[in-house]
Amino acid sequence: MASARLLLQELFDDTSSDDSSDESDDEFQSILTLLAGSYDRPRVENYVQGVVPLYSLDTFKTFFRMSRKTFEELLQIMTTCPGVQMRNPSAGRPQIPIETDLLMHLWYMGSQECVRSMADRFDVSESTFVVHNRAMLDVLVNHVMPKIIRWPDHTEYDTVAEAFARKKGFPGVIGALDGTHIRIKAPHDHETDYINRKRYHSIILQAVCCEDMRYTDVYTGWPGRVHDARVLRNSPLWETGPRLCRQHLVLADGAYPCRRWLLTPFRDNGNLNRLQTKFNKCLSGTRVTIENSFGILKGRFRRLQFVDMADINYICKAIMSACVLHNICAIGGDELAEVFEDDVPPADNRNPNLQENDAEGPLRRMQLMHHLANVWTIYFFHKML
Incomplete structure (x- = not known):
């Protein structure tokens, strides 16, 4: 600071004339004040x-x-929420x-x-x-x-399932499940745990949505390094899913295990038959709703594209808050044509969690595949008439 003062003083001494010395002194003092940072930063009033x-x-x-x-x-x-009612302060700055x-x-x-x-x-x-x-x-x-953010009431199941079925004809679906990575700055603790497969720090948001992209279940907080299936197994949905779904289904991608209530595609090892391939496309075309919802969520609430916070707890609350605001907009039909093209790490299917598949999941998947095959055959037959 002292050297900067001397340099400025020399500059003003060389360029100032006698009749403008007062004005130059004022300018010199103004610049020194700015350099020192001792000024009131202007704000937007009213x-x-x-x-x-x-x-x-x-x-x-x-x-x-x-x-x-x-x-x-x-x-x-x-x-109407506790904690936000206005008080009447007797002194000090108004609330x-x-x-x-x-x-x-x-x-x-x-x-x-x-x-x-x-x-x-x-x-x-x-x-x-x-x-x-x-x-x-x-x-x-x-x-x-x-x-x-709530799971559909059992009286709403048929309505939600019919809306999903209108997409690709997939029956009995009341939700689509997936995870997305929320980019964050490097945390102070356990920094390497948050580095995902794309080599950036993130926290995972797991969500289930309806056909209109309203979230019915959200869960967040796990570091980006963790596999999607492990996040699911540690979420409340793993235990409550069978009871919540009853005889209906949630669709997910191949990163998740196949269960009675959670249906995933056939694993593609290069030897899928025609019906299995078509089944996978049908499932994917129905499940894509959850991926679209993440793009809309991050496009509308751009803070989720990078959360520059240090407190992991409040990072999670910011993620949840965005999901709440997203739902409020979805319920009111409040659309915003901004979608974030997310650079999501691809699902890691190299080590599928076959041990987590229950006996009913793969069997139900096979039954649904044959049911859809009959539907496709009937549709094709009527189309040819």
């Missing part, structure tokens, strides 16, 4: 009250990743309104902007932004998620 209401519907949706209508519905949900808290959180989830920039936009300190953002994560995960 952004929520004065600027946001002027946004068009499209601009609001671009910035906050949902329509005004969906935002108002979400705000109503949030106001930040719930609406502002929610707008800050949506901006955070929908962008890759740094905290400093977002804090300036909403006219709060960086520490205040972080504290309030974490409070929103707590509320969304602890209070809103149980209402928004």
